[in-house]
Amino acid sequence: MRIVLICMLACAAAFGQSDRGAITGTVGDPAGAVVASAPIEARNTETSILYQAQTSTTGNYTLAQLPVGTYELSVSVPGFKKYVRQNILVEVAQTVRIDVALEVGAANESVTVTAESSLLKTESGELSHTISAQRMIDLGALPIGGTLSSSQGLRFYMTELVLVPGTYAVSGFITGARVNGAPFGTQRTQIDGMDATNQINAVQAGTSASMDAVQETALQTSNYSAEFGQVGGGLFNMTMRSGANQFHGNAYDYLANEAFNASTPFVNTKPLIRRNDWGFNLGGPVWLPKVYRGRDKTFFYFNREQYREFFQTNDQAITVPTALYRAGNFTQALTGKTLGTDPLGNPILEGGIYDPLSVQTVNGIPVRTQFLNNRIPAARLDPVALNIQNLIPQPGNAAAALNLVPSFPNDRVTTNTSVRLDHQFTPKAKIAGTFTTNSSNSQYSQSLNGSEGLPPAITATRGTFSVSHNWRVNFDYSVKPNLLLHFGAGITLYQLNDHSPTTDFDQSTIGLNGTPNPGGRFPSISGLCVIGLGINTSPCTGTGGMMNMGPGIGGAQSLTKQMTPTYQASATWVKGDHTYKFGSEVRIFGYPLHSLAATNGSFVFSPNQTSQLSSCTSSGCSSLQSAVVAGGTVGFPYASFLLGLVNNGVVNPPADLRTGKHFLAFYAQDTWKITRKFTLDYGLRYDYATYPKEQYGRLPTLNPALANPTAGGHPGAVTYEATCNCSLAHNYPWAFGPRLGAAYQITPKTVFRAGFGVAYDGTATGSTGTASASANNAFSAPAFGAASMVLANGVPPAYVLPWPNFNTGAYPNPNFPASLNGMASVVDQNAGRPARQIQWSVGLQREIARDLVVEASYVANRGAWWLSPVLDNYNALTPQQLLSQYGLDINNSADRAILRAAIGSPAAGRFQNKIPYAGFPLSAPVAQALRPYPQFSSGLAPLWAPQGKTWYDSLQAKVTKRLSHGLDAQYIFTWAQEQQQGVEAGTVNDVFNLPQNKSLSGFSRPLVSTISVHYSLPAWGSNPVLKYVVRDWQLGSILTYASGLPILVPTSTNNLNTLLFRSTFYNRVPGVPWFLKDLNCHCIDPTKDLVLNPAAWSNPADGQWGTSAPYYGDYRYQRHPSETLSLGRVFDIKERARITVRMNFVNIFNRTQLNNPSATTPTAPTTRSGASLLTGGFGFINYIGGSTFTPPRQGVLEMRISF
Structure with a gap:
C-alpha cells in the first residue's frame, strides 16, 4: 500500500480542484441551427485579460477556470454581426449560462446586450450559496470581538452562515460550522482553490483571511460535483480579491466602546469595552517607473488588518471559599x-x-x-x-x-496580512499567487482563554499565541481552445503556544514537591465544587466551593504545530455536448507537539x-x-x-511528538448538455485517507490479548507500533463517491434541479493523536473514599514515569498496581475509515421578476461512520453478563450490595478475596474485579472510532431580490429534523443497545427564518440642498428568528455507574410540566425565579435504566433572536473616492437574552445570597456577568475611505 501511495503522490501533478467559475452556452444562427468552431472570447472588465474558447461540433462552448469577476463575452463569426454580452457576473464555483443567437449582418456591425445574467441556476443540481464580502460589510454583519466574531476577534467569514439555510455555528465559531446536520468541525475551507482548513478546531480562525481581502465565498452545502470532496459539513470556497487596471483601495477602522452599548440586565452594569479593528488595502497594476508597466498583464492586491483589544472585565461573578x-x-x-x-x-x-x-x-x-x-x-x-x-x-x-466579582484584563492583538499577485504570460498562460499570514496574541481573555479574574499565579487561564503562514500558487494553461490545464500548490504552517501568565512559579513556595514542572507553573487544581465545573462559563453554584486553579491539563504551555502541503491539478476538456473534468489532489498533514501538559501536576479533588x-x-x-x-x-x-x-491526578514528564496523515483523491466529472434546457452532471470521486500515526510509533493502545505484567499476566496490556511490528488501525480503501445532478429549464422562468451524491469526510485530525501519545501518568484512588496522595507528602517519585515508555505494563502504574488508572487512548481498528454522507435534494427555482427569484428544495442526507467516542465501552459490565457468568442480578438488592462491597470484606459474600490477579487491591469493589479488564478503572473509550450516525431532512427556501433601485434583500427559511446516534457527547443511554440511542440532535432548531435587507436612499427632489441631505444614506439589517436548542435530560444519580460502570438518564414524569415559567415569556427575573420544574423528573430505581431519551422536542432553552442594524452615510469626495461612516448594532432592540438555566441536577438545593438573591438551584439562571449568548445592545462605529 505504501508503494501504491507513493506512486499516486508522484502522479498527482496531473489533476486538482479550483475556486474559479465558468461561462457556458450554445451558439446558434437565426434559424436555430448550431454554429460550430465559432471563436469565443471573455474579457475581464477590470483587468482586460482575455479568456478564449470555441464552440464544439454541436455548438456548445465552455469557458472554464475563470477568476471571479465581471466579464464581457463576444462572438465573431463571418457572415454574422458581432455579438457582445456585457455585465456577466462569474461567481465562485458557479456556471453562468449565456446562449448566443447570432444575427445575419456585416462583421463591422454588432449586437450588444447589457442586461445582467439571470439569477436562475440552469446548469447544475448543486446546492450552493454565494455571498460577497462587500455585501456582509454593507449589512454591518461582521462584528469585532465578543461572541459573534471569530475566536481571534477579527471579522470572520463564517459569519456568512447567517445567510445560508440549514446552517448553525456556536459563539466564536471555535468548533467550526454545522451544515445540514453534519457534526461541528467537519466543514472544509478553500482559499483560491487550495485547502486552508485548520485541523486544530479550537483555533479555526487561525488560518483565515481578512474579510477585506476576500472577494466572495461560495458555501457549497450539498450535491457538489466530484471535484470537491473530503467534506462533511459544507465547503467554504473563497476567492481573494485581485488587482485591476485601475488602482483601488480602502482604509478602514472599526471602533467598539461601552459608550455605544446598553447596560447588563438585572445588575445594571456596563462592562468596559476597548476594541479597535483597523486596516487598509491597495490593488492595481504592478507599476515600476521606467522599469515595468503591468497594465493588462500584472496585478497585485495587498491587505493588512489589525485587531486590538484592551479593557477590564468587571461583571463576571466567580466562586471562592467563604x-x-x-x-x-x-x-x-x-x-x-x-x-x-x-x-x-x-x-x-x-x-x-x-x-x-x-x-x-x-x-x-x-x-x-x-x-x-x-x-x-x-x-x-x-x-x-x-x-x-x-x-x-x-x-x-x-x-x-x-x-x-473581580476586575481583570482582556487583551488581544491579531494581525492579518495578505498579498495576491496575478500575471498573464500570454493569453494561454496565467499564474496567480497568494500569501497570507495571521498572528494572534492574547494572555487574558474571558471568552477565548477562560479568564476568570484569579491572581496570575493561580489563574486557570492560559494564553493564546498563534501564527500561521499560507502560500498558494495556481497556474492555468490553455493547450487549445477546448482543453485547459490547471495546476496548484500550497502549504499551510500553523503553530499555537498556550502558556500561562506565570512561567516562573516555584512550587516549593507552597510546599509541594515531586512535579517536574519545567514550565514554572502553579499546579492544576480542579473538582472543588459540587455543582458547576469551576470554570468561568460554569462557576460553582449551590453551596459553593472554589473555582479551578492553575493551567489545566488540556495542553497548557505546549507548542502545537500544523504543517500541510497541498498539491493539485485538473484538466478541462470540451467535446461535443460534454465538458469533461479530470483531477487529483494530495495533502500531507503533520502535527508536531512539544507537550508540557501536566508536568506541573494536575490534581483532582x-x-x-x-x-x-x-x-x-x-x-x-x-x-x-x-x-x-x-x-x-x-x-x-x-x-x-x-x-x-x-482523589486522582496526572503528573507527566515533558514529551516531544509528531503525528501525521496523508490524503489523496482522484475524480472524473462530466457536464452533459443533453439539450439547451436539460443539463446532466455526473462524476465519480475516489478519496483515500490514512489514520493519524505517530512518526516514531509512540502512540499507545490496548492489546486485549496481551498479558499485562503489572496485572499479574491478566489479558489487556499496552502495545505500540514502535514495538509490535504492526499497525494500530486499518485505512479504508473503498471510498468511492458517485455524484449525479440535473437541471431542467421547464420554462424560461422555471428550473427544476435535483442531485444525489456520496461524499466522504477526512479521517480524524492528528492533533488529537499527538496529545494522546504524550505521557499520561494518571493515578487514582485505590478505593472509594481513599486518597491517591496527600499534598503535604508531595508527589511520590514512582508516579512520574519516563517518556517515551514502551513498557507493556505501563498501565496501571507498575509502581502502584493498586492504583487502577485508565489508559490514555485505545485506538479503534477502523480509525482509517472516513465518515460517509449520502446527500440528495430536489427543488424548484422560479424567476418572479428580472431581479427576483424564489427557490425551495427538499434537502436531506444520511451520515455514517462519524467519529464517536461514546458508542463503545470496552470495560463495562452488562446485566446479562453478571447474571449468566456470576449469578448476580442487579434487580436484587443483596446482589447490588455485593457488587458495591470491597472484595476483601465479608460484605463481598462468596466473592470475598476472589481477586482477578495477584496484587489486585482488596479495597476495590467486587464490580471492578468482574470487569473485562479489572486493572483499568476507566471504560477504555475508543479513540477515532467511526461509529456515529446522523439523519437530516429539511425544507429549505430562499427568496433573492438582486440590487435594483438601491435595494437588495434576501429571505431564507429552514424547516428541519435532525437526529444523531453517538455523535454528540452525553447522549448515550446504553452502549450495548445501539438502536435506542438514536435521538434528537442537541443542536436541532426545527424552524429558522432570516431576513437580510440593504437599502441606499437616492437623491430626492430638485432642491440641491435636500438632495445632499437625503441621498446616500444606507440601511442594512439581518433579522434571524429560530427555535431554541433542546435541553439535555439530567443524568440519573441512582449510581448505576457503580454497578455497570455506565450512567443513565432521569425518568420523565408524565403529565408534569417541564417549566415553572415559560422561558420565552419575557417575564423572568433570574434573581428570584427558578424556571425548571424538578418534579418533572424522577430518579430510576437503584440498578435500573432510565427510560428517557436524551432530548425532547418540547423541552428547549430560550429562543435567541439575532437582530442587527447598520445605519450609515456615504460621502462622495471626488469621482472615484468616497467616505463611509456607519454604526453597526447587535441586538438592536436590546432584548434580554438569558443564560441557559442549570439543568443537570433536579435535586440540587436552592441557595440564596445574604440579600436573598438566588445563587443556585435546579433551573437557576446565572445573571451576573451578562449573557453568554447575545449581549445587550452593542454598537461598533465604522469609518471607511474608498477609492
Missing part, C-alpha cells in the same frame, strides 16, 4: 436534607463531611463518623492546602457561591474523601461507591482539599 470554609467550618455546606442512615443508625446529611481517619467496620461494612459540627480541627488542615488558600482572594460578600462510606435502606446496608446518595451529595470537595486528600 471565610467559614477557609477555617475548616463547613456548616454552610449543610442543606438540611437527610439522605438516609448509616449502619450505626446515624442520619446521613447532604453536605456533611466525614472524618477519613474514623473508619470502623459494622457487620463487614465500613462506616465513618461525621466531623463534630461539620468542622475540621485546625491541626488537621494540610499545610500545602493552606499555602494555596492564602493565594486565593477573599470573597466580596457572604454568599456561599458567586461571591466575588472530590467529595469522596470526606464522604460517608456506606448507607442503609429498608432492604439493608451496603458500601458506597459514589458520594451521591438519594440524589444528594455527601462530603464536600473543598473539605477534601483542605485535608490535602487528592
Whole structure:
C-alpha cells in the first residue's frame, strides 16, 4: 500500500480542484441551427485579460477556470454581426449560462446586450450559496470581538452562515460550522482553490483571511460535483480579491466602546469595552517607473488588518471559599436534607463531611463518623492546602457561591496580512499567487482563554499565541481552445503556544514537591465544587466551593504545530455536448507537539474523601461507591482539599511528538448538455485517507490479548507500533463517491434541479493523536473514599514515569498496581475509515421578476461512520453478563450490595478475596474485579472510532431580490429534523443497545427564518440642498428568528455507574410540566425565579435504566433572536473616492437574552445570597456577568475611505 501511495503522490501533478467559475452556452444562427468552431472570447472588465474558447461540433462552448469577476463575452463569426454580452457576473464555483443567437449582418456591425445574467441556476443540481464580502460589510454583519466574531476577534467569514439555510455555528465559531446536520468541525475551507482548513478546531480562525481581502465565498452545502470532496459539513470556497487596471483601495477602522452599548440586565452594569479593528488595502497594476508597466498583464492586491483589544472585565461573578470554609467550618455546606442512615443508625446529611481517619467496620461494612459540627480541627488542615488558600482572594460578600466579582484584563492583538499577485504570460498562460499570514496574541481573555479574574499565579487561564503562514500558487494553461490545464500548490504552517501568565512559579513556595514542572507553573487544581465545573462559563453554584486553579491539563504551555502541503491539478476538456473534468489532489498533514501538559501536576479533588462510606435502606446496608446518595451529595470537595486528600491526578514528564496523515483523491466529472434546457452532471470521486500515526510509533493502545505484567499476566496490556511490528488501525480503501445532478429549464422562468451524491469526510485530525501519545501518568484512588496522595507528602517519585515508555505494563502504574488508572487512548481498528454522507435534494427555482427569484428544495442526507467516542465501552459490565457468568442480578438488592462491597470484606459474600490477579487491591469493589479488564478503572473509550450516525431532512427556501433601485434583500427559511446516534457527547443511554440511542440532535432548531435587507436612499427632489441631505444614506439589517436548542435530560444519580460502570438518564414524569415559567415569556427575573420544574423528573430505581431519551422536542432553552442594524452615510469626495461612516448594532432592540438555566441536577438545593438573591438551584439562571449568548445592545462605529 505504501508503494501504491507513493506512486499516486508522484502522479498527482496531473489533476486538482479550483475556486474559479465558468461561462457556458450554445451558439446558434437565426434559424436555430448550431454554429460550430465559432471563436469565443471573455474579457475581464477590470483587468482586460482575455479568456478564449470555441464552440464544439454541436455548438456548445465552455469557458472554464475563470477568476471571479465581471466579464464581457463576444462572438465573431463571418457572415454574422458581432455579438457582445456585457455585465456577466462569474461567481465562485458557479456556471453562468449565456446562449448566443447570432444575427445575419456585416462583421463591422454588432449586437450588444447589457442586461445582467439571470439569477436562475440552469446548469447544475448543486446546492450552493454565494455571498460577497462587500455585501456582509454593507449589512454591518461582521462584528469585532465578543461572541459573534471569530475566536481571534477579527471579522470572520463564517459569519456568512447567517445567510445560508440549514446552517448553525456556536459563539466564536471555535468548533467550526454545522451544515445540514453534519457534526461541528467537519466543514472544509478553500482559499483560491487550495485547502486552508485548520485541523486544530479550537483555533479555526487561525488560518483565515481578512474579510477585506476576500472577494466572495461560495458555501457549497450539498450535491457538489466530484471535484470537491473530503467534506462533511459544507465547503467554504473563497476567492481573494485581485488587482485591476485601475488602482483601488480602502482604509478602514472599526471602533467598539461601552459608550455605544446598553447596560447588563438585572445588575445594571456596563462592562468596559476597548476594541479597535483597523486596516487598509491597495490593488492595481504592478507599476515600476521606467522599469515595468503591468497594465493588462500584472496585478497585485495587498491587505493588512489589525485587531486590538484592551479593557477590564468587571461583571463576571466567580466562586471562592467563604471565610467559614477557609477555617475548616463547613456548616454552610449543610442543606438540611437527610439522605438516609448509616449502619450505626446515624442520619446521613447532604453536605456533611466525614472524618477519613474514623473508619470502623459494622457487620463487614465500613462506616465513618461525621466531623463534630461539620468542622475540621485546625491541626488537621494540610499545610500545602493552606499555602494555596492564602493565594486565593477573599470573597466580596457572604454568599456561599458567586461571591466575588473581580476586575481583570482582556487583551488581544491579531494581525492579518495578505498579498495576491496575478500575471498573464500570454493569453494561454496565467499564474496567480497568494500569501497570507495571521498572528494572534492574547494572555487574558474571558471568552477565548477562560479568564476568570484569579491572581496570575493561580489563574486557570492560559494564553493564546498563534501564527500561521499560507502560500498558494495556481497556474492555468490553455493547450487549445477546448482543453485547459490547471495546476496548484500550497502549504499551510500553523503553530499555537498556550502558556500561562506565570512561567516562573516555584512550587516549593507552597510546599509541594515531586512535579517536574519545567514550565514554572502553579499546579492544576480542579473538582472543588459540587455543582458547576469551576470554570468561568460554569462557576460553582449551590453551596459553593472554589473555582479551578492553575493551567489545566488540556495542553497548557505546549507548542502545537500544523504543517500541510497541498498539491493539485485538473484538466478541462470540451467535446461535443460534454465538458469533461479530470483531477487529483494530495495533502500531507503533520502535527508536531512539544507537550508540557501536566508536568506541573494536575490534581483532582472530590467529595469522596470526606464522604460517608456506606448507607442503609429498608432492604439493608451496603458500601458506597459514589458520594451521591438519594440524589444528594455527601462530603464536600473543598473539605477534601483542605485535608490535602487528592482523589486522582496526572503528573507527566515533558514529551516531544509528531503525528501525521496523508490524503489523496482522484475524480472524473462530466457536464452533459443533453439539450439547451436539460443539463446532466455526473462524476465519480475516489478519496483515500490514512489514520493519524505517530512518526516514531509512540502512540499507545490496548492489546486485549496481551498479558499485562503489572496485572499479574491478566489479558489487556499496552502495545505500540514502535514495538509490535504492526499497525494500530486499518485505512479504508473503498471510498468511492458517485455524484449525479440535473437541471431542467421547464420554462424560461422555471428550473427544476435535483442531485444525489456520496461524499466522504477526512479521517480524524492528528492533533488529537499527538496529545494522546504524550505521557499520561494518571493515578487514582485505590478505593472509594481513599486518597491517591496527600499534598503535604508531595508527589511520590514512582508516579512520574519516563517518556517515551514502551513498557507493556505501563498501565496501571507498575509502581502502584493498586492504583487502577485508565489508559490514555485505545485506538479503534477502523480509525482509517472516513465518515460517509449520502446527500440528495430536489427543488424548484422560479424567476418572479428580472431581479427576483424564489427557490425551495427538499434537502436531506444520511451520515455514517462519524467519529464517536461514546458508542463503545470496552470495560463495562452488562446485566446479562453478571447474571449468566456470576449469578448476580442487579434487580436484587443483596446482589447490588455485593457488587458495591470491597472484595476483601465479608460484605463481598462468596466473592470475598476472589481477586482477578495477584496484587489486585482488596479495597476495590467486587464490580471492578468482574470487569473485562479489572486493572483499568476507566471504560477504555475508543479513540477515532467511526461509529456515529446522523439523519437530516429539511425544507429549505430562499427568496433573492438582486440590487435594483438601491435595494437588495434576501429571505431564507429552514424547516428541519435532525437526529444523531453517538455523535454528540452525553447522549448515550446504553452502549450495548445501539438502536435506542438514536435521538434528537442537541443542536436541532426545527424552524429558522432570516431576513437580510440593504437599502441606499437616492437623491430626492430638485432642491440641491435636500438632495445632499437625503441621498446616500444606507440601511442594512439581518433579522434571524429560530427555535431554541433542546435541553439535555439530567443524568440519573441512582449510581448505576457503580454497578455497570455506565450512567443513565432521569425518568420523565408524565403529565408534569417541564417549566415553572415559560422561558420565552419575557417575564423572568433570574434573581428570584427558578424556571425548571424538578418534579418533572424522577430518579430510576437503584440498578435500573432510565427510560428517557436524551432530548425532547418540547423541552428547549430560550429562543435567541439575532437582530442587527447598520445605519450609515456615504460621502462622495471626488469621482472615484468616497467616505463611509456607519454604526453597526447587535441586538438592536436590546432584548434580554438569558443564560441557559442549570439543568443537570433536579435535586440540587436552592441557595440564596445574604440579600436573598438566588445563587443556585435546579433551573437557576446565572445573571451576573451578562449573557453568554447575545449581549445587550452593542454598537461598533465604522469609518471607511474608498477609492
